Amino acid sequence: MKRPLPGRCALALCILMPAWPLCAESQVSTDGSRYQQFMAYPHRQAGYAALRAGNERAAIAEFSRARELAPQSVDTALDLAEAYRHFGHARQAQAILDEQSRYSPNDLRLRAAMTPPASPAVDCNIDNRPVCRAKRGFGDLQVGDLARAQAELDAPDFAVSPQGQSLRHALVQRAIYLGDDPRAVEQLAELDAHGELSSEERNQWFTLLLKLGRFDAARALQSREGWDEPAQNLAMAQAMASSGDRTMLASYVAGRQPAFADEKDERQWINLLAVAARVQPGPLDRYTVLYPANAAWQARVALPMAMMRDDRAVAGSMLSRLPADSFREERFSLAVQQGQYVQAQQQATALIAQPDGYRLLDPLSYRLMEAGAPNEAKQLLLDAYPFGGNPHQAALLARLAVLAGEQPALFVAEDRARLRQPLDSVALRVAQLHVLSALRDCDGIRQVMADQSPDYPGELWRQLGDCYSKDRPGLAEYAYAQASKREPSTDTTRALAYQAYSAQDYETALLAWRSVPAAHLQQSDLIAAATTALTIHETAVARAWLDAYAARGGKLDGTYWWLRAQADEPGNPALARMELENAVALQPDPRYYAKLAALQAQAGNKQEALASWQHASALAPHDSKVAASLGYAYLQMGEPEQALAQFERAHQADPDDPALTRQLLYVNQQVGDYAQARVYAEQAIDQFGDAGVADPDGAGDTRQDQDDLYSLRRLHENLGRTWSFNADMSLGDTVSSAANSVAPGVSYRSYAQLEAQYHLDPTLTGGDLNTLTAYARLFAGSGVSGAVWPVHEAMLGIGLHWKPLISQNIVLSVEQQTPADNSRDTRNDTMLRASGSWSFGQKFSDDWHASGWGWPTQNFYVDVAHYLRAKESVVTLDYRFGWHDKIANGQTVEPYIHVQYTGIDRAQGLNYLRDGRAGLGVQWNLWYGQTHYDAYPHRLSLAVEGQHAFTTYLRDKNAMFLIVRTQW
Template sequence: MKRPWATRYAMALFAMAPAWPLCAAGQESAIDSSRYRQFMVYPHRQAGYAAVRAGDEHVAIAEFERARALAPQSVDTALDLAEAYRHFGHPARAQKLLDEQRRYTPNDPRLRAARSVAATPAVDCSRDGRPVCRAKRGFDDLQAGDLAKAQAELDVADFARSPEGLALRHALVQRAIYLGDLQRADAQLADLDADDKLSADERGQWFNLLLQLGRLDAARQLQSRRGLDAPAQDLAMAQAMADHNDRKGLAAYMASRQPAFTSDKDERQWVNLLAWVAHDRPQLLAGYTSHYPANAALQARVSVSLAMARGDSAMVQRMLSRLPDSSFREDRFGLDLQQGRYAEARQQAEVLVSQPEGHHLLDPLSYRLMDAGAGGEAEQLLLGAYPFAGNPNASALFSRLAVLAEKQPARFSADDRARLRRPLESVPLRMAQIPILAALRDCDGIRQVMVDLSPGYPAELWRQLGDCYGNDRPGLAEYAYAEANKRKPDSKVARALAYQAYSAQDYATALQAWRSVPAAHMQPTDLMAAATTALAIDQPAVARSWLDTYAAHGGQRDHRYWWLRAQADEPRDPALAGADLENAVAMHPDPRYYARLAALQSHAGEAQQALVSLQRASALAPDDPRLAASLGYAYLQTGAPDKAVVQFERAHQANPDDPALTRQLLYVHQQLGDDAQAQAYAAQAIDQLGPAADAGSGGTAQEDEDQERYTLRRLHEDLGRKWRFNADMTLGDTVSSAANAAAPGVSYRSYMQLEAQYRFDPRLTGGDANTLAAYARIFAGSGASGSVWPVHSPMLGVGVHWKPLLSQNVVLSIEQQTPAGNSRDTHNDTMLRASGSWSFSPRIADDWHATGSGWFAQNFYVDVARYLRARQTVFTADYQLGWQRKLVDGQTIEPYVHMQYTGIDRAHGAGYARDARAGVGLQWNLWYGETRYDAYPHRFIVAVEGQHAFTSYLRENNAVFLIVRTQW
């Protein structure tokens, strides 16, 4: 308890004020001056006493007159000035002053004694025993400070009870108090009390003296006997008891008193004393009625604090109800918090924080809310002041908000989260902001706040940012981990960087990160991950090293270990890799392991074993389209296209947009002879390529795609065609042995041929893709007369074409030839024929090219024909090379060179005839009739060619021809 020491000191100071022989400086009377006036008077009285002792009349009288002017009704100032007048030889002035004082204090015994002494005539009292002389000598002794001599005068029989002795006794009391002889003063006061000669002021003075002597019981008796129950005495008594630490006695004493103080300072001291005993008797403090607002506030504050400490909420509420609602907000906050009224507590806290300098309270108030279990109210209070600008405890407030977010993230509304996501203006503030978002698990918010990617962020925040980017933005996550590792390299961050870089397919960075982690800090899972990374970047030796470390550290050699081991061993020793895979599948049959083993077996030429491995893999993962495709290829390698197509169909159903599967199904169905299904897949493959590009657009890749599209369209057209018609006519200026499809080995000046061909469905002819076609043709020549028009000696040929090889344009034919007219030059015959045609590359084939402005076209044709009846064999080799220059789509002009060799083995020993010649020509080509899925089905050719024979069995060596051909 805080005691008003200044007040106590002032009271003691006035109580012990120095006194001149006829003055009393004790307790002031009710009509006397205030304590403030006493405080102003005291220095002048002290200066006057000192001047009297020094014999300085002028200063002494001036000081006492000044004191009198400040307190004109005070008996003390009157006695001081009168004694000074008397001492310096001015008795008349002294008597006049004392007479004037009677108007103010007529009953004061000190005044009566002083008037009596002052009225005594001046006599020689050095040896006189009269009371007046004894009094004079006693006063002189007191002035000299000799209390013993003055006491000796009083000890003379009957003198002490005389008026003069009474005046001396009163003066002795004051002088004893002044000189600190409290025991002597006490004894004299007791005698005065016994003689019933104490004034009211002296009783009060004696009361104070007893308190100073520590005689509290005597002071209590004097107080009760003499009616010393003024507020000043009550306060003095209570203070003395407090000074002696008599808490229980003080409580009992104060319970019997209800002083009404006329000074707010005295009342405040009384309230402080009540507060001191309030721990034992709280009702005393609460029951006291203060008359001054400031003391009422003090009383309420202390009462509330004590009541809250002991949990007396009713008392707290009662005390606060006496005060305005706007007062004691902290106490009201505490009461609301104690009684669980958290919303009201938050409202009080918000008002407190909004006051000037109130932001300093945000830290303790939010903590108290949080500690009381009012996390939601603490969160609202903190969010109301967020982002704590200018608050010296901002760091702690950010941390507290993060703790609240960690405990109850659901309390943060969408608006709260949106506000917390807005980046603050400086890097330090954003660094404090991010832990809140991390506690809310708001990765979007963290990314939004750290979008500037400032280099000022510490490693921990970079690591947190990496965690937030994760799989959503693997590249940025990797960058964040790299920045964290740059600022604070450690194994934990390097590990995170390695895993993230691997996830982002940045295997080089992942490998570098793994290499920065000491092997001693790597867990077995880390060693396996590092080996996986090394394999991803084609570093099998590094992978083997980590796998060796894994095994040396006692890592479990399970199927995953053998799987990685196989990949690491494969480049160095495929056989060892196969053994590793055998270990893996023995522990855990996995489709991946079987598929890898199948690849090794296939590479080693073990097609059947590879097929078995893939069958096992497919059985484990029947819905895996990749395995189905691999199994289809394996069936093809083992010669089972019918089984292969089933697997390709499974894979295609899972991935209908995979162009590789579409083409594979196209070719397998073609191989199986299912032209309709092959044609359907050809159309699908065309659709997968998308629309053709405009002429001249795109680069090499686009040109390749356009050419591929045309190839598929040509295949689609060919697969859908059953009938084919050809017309061929040559008009020459002389007989030549130019190769012709009409009659190999027969020399014409001109010839013409019309042919119709029907291709059988391969499934009706054996179930494979080999082409079998029936045809019929009519051909005629210029005749023996060498006519220009080829209408002589027509022949009808009916036969069969067979294309035995899928990948080569080789055709075997058998044809029965019958004369269609009455020419004697024609005969029935049977022709066996083998022919082949090659361009050796699709890029130089003579079919239309979808890309480029032109192309070189070449064709090498070989024909061997045997006439059974005529027993004649004809061999023809023909080569043509030209430049196809595009005119418009579907049209070219082609200059070309042409070389031909014909050999005839004649019957009946006629010998072997040969013809070798070369020609140069110009040809116009027209393709037409294309659709979305079909390439040009029709072609029309007109050419002019000149030939020269280097050796020939014919008469003419030079010839010129007009050639017309059409196909549809």
């Protein structure tokens, strides 16, 4: 241990070195490593300056930093404690001293600082306590004190003594502290030149040179001493950076790769490289960092500059050393610059996925579009569509619309399906519709505007109308009307007029044409307007537009004369025919010929009408309506075979037209081809569907359809019938002549009949269906004995029925009657008979009615019979009225009234018998056997009837009958 300094030495040190704590019993502090002292020294000096200036915050901060750099140093503890005491924080000061006592409990300076002063008066000329240094500092020393200390040091015997060396050390420290004093700097330079500075002092001298900006001297000292440690490099670079000379800084840091022991120091070095990079970027780019966090910092600093100077290699190399999920903005920019658009899109997607990343969608998508990557921009936008919550939502939708207009092929079916989903508000849907409009996606426009909000602008309504115009004319008309209402214009009104006509809303179309100023109507518009007016028979309006068309020099072609003829037809049909003749002469058209044929037929010129229809058919050979009309013309001329050919042609062109099918049915029936007629009857029935079979009562069909279907089935059944059978039986309680059609003029109590008819082929007879029928019947009655069962006096009748009129149910018959038993009351005879039956309308017929729950029925029957051998004539007049009440499918209960008159002439007028009577009855009817194509072929009826004769040739006036009838 060194000897204590003598009293005068201690005094000199106290005077000269207040910055280094020395007391009478202490020595120069040597605690802490050289590196710690080197690093803490600038902060201690800054703390002293803050104490002198009274800056509490700066003083405590600087002394605290020095303490952190040398945490076990007595000097840093005393400095910080004295600063706390100076500014009135005694508790914090004591805590610092107590902490230091753990590291150096025997240090005399620490003990002195922990002992309160005996008196508040302090003589700083003899006291070396920190408070003295803080209060006075080097600036307060007297010149005499320095002179005395220097004089002692100059003495030869004293300079070589240990005390002299300590004094010299104190003087060196003073010079370092007073570095801005030229004399002090000169003294230090001289001492350094003679090698009289210690290692610690050279470090301090190096720091002072940096502070003074004497970088050449500092670099020389660094080179001479071999100081290439990170701390010296950092200090030198910081000083150069503070001077503002970036060129010098860049020259110094070039090629240096200091390996810092502290992450913060390495970051400071990177910052200095960034400053130098403005002049020379190489050192920053090539520097290899030790700490991963600083690698990211280096990239953050170096990347912008590398990309600014378009140094893609450096930027890529820098990014390759970093985690893949870092610096995504820089990676995006680099990928865009290198044309790697897929990678750019990936980076952009990751950026947008970050918190608040949605704000980047606008600039990132724009940069992709500007770089020539529309597909990636589209995908980026669609991934975030519909941009909910994004403040730039409107701008993004607009950008998507621009992209859709420029590159519609990029939007595949899946993209379009997403864009078609209506957004939440009208404002958003308007922007959405601009995207769909740019894509010309009519399906999407229809879907989004399905709500038909009145807030959509006229432009979008017009586009919706364009989209609907091809297949939804009604909706297109509505859309054009909305567009015209919001943004009236001639073009929109014209579009509305054309579309309304297409939608067959002729009133609206005419109104639209009238709202367009005449001066704005083109020649084609005048023709269209006239056509519209004629469609709704506004002939006067049509003539006005046609006059305007002709006055403007419009072409008087076939179309003009066609329209003119329609306009003139109501008032002057003859003029209309002439105009139509002009039309067909200029422009043969089936429509013109068809209209001309109709006018010719109306004037009674059937042959000319037929010729016009023939011309129309030649021009339109596949037009089913023209062919059918030609067929009707042939029918009117009495040429059914020619008509049949035209109907066949029309049917081939339009096989689903039920009117043509039925017409073929009737014409084939008329020419006697019943087999073909049945084929068309089946087709006509099929065109009704199966509703009539599944629901014969017609729930779901109109009454007319049900009745028409049943009539077709009845006709089909009649056309296919060859044999007919019927049986009748009446059981009475007394003799009566009522309803005895079996044997006219014969009065029975009961009678029965069984008849079979064979319908001769009409092609053999040259007649219509049922024109000629051969029949045989077996009939019998109760006989003269008045028995109950009709099995007596049986007769066999064989004959022919002839129906001369198609439209009337009148039958002429001839019958040969032969007894079928040995009754003496029967004999051979020949009966001539004429009978007719009328129900006066289909609705009163006795056949089954498909529609409704019941129907009225009536029948007026006239029968005149004459027996040649017996020379006897019988006249029967019979009227019956009833009501069929349906009780089930094919079943009715029929109450009825019956009035009959019978007159019998048995002796050429000499013996004329009369019978007039009325009856009431009820009958149960059952129809059965119906199929898909055939109406009910069979019927069974059971009736109970009571009669009263008002005049009769019989004995009894009242009778009761049970009547049974069946046919199949």
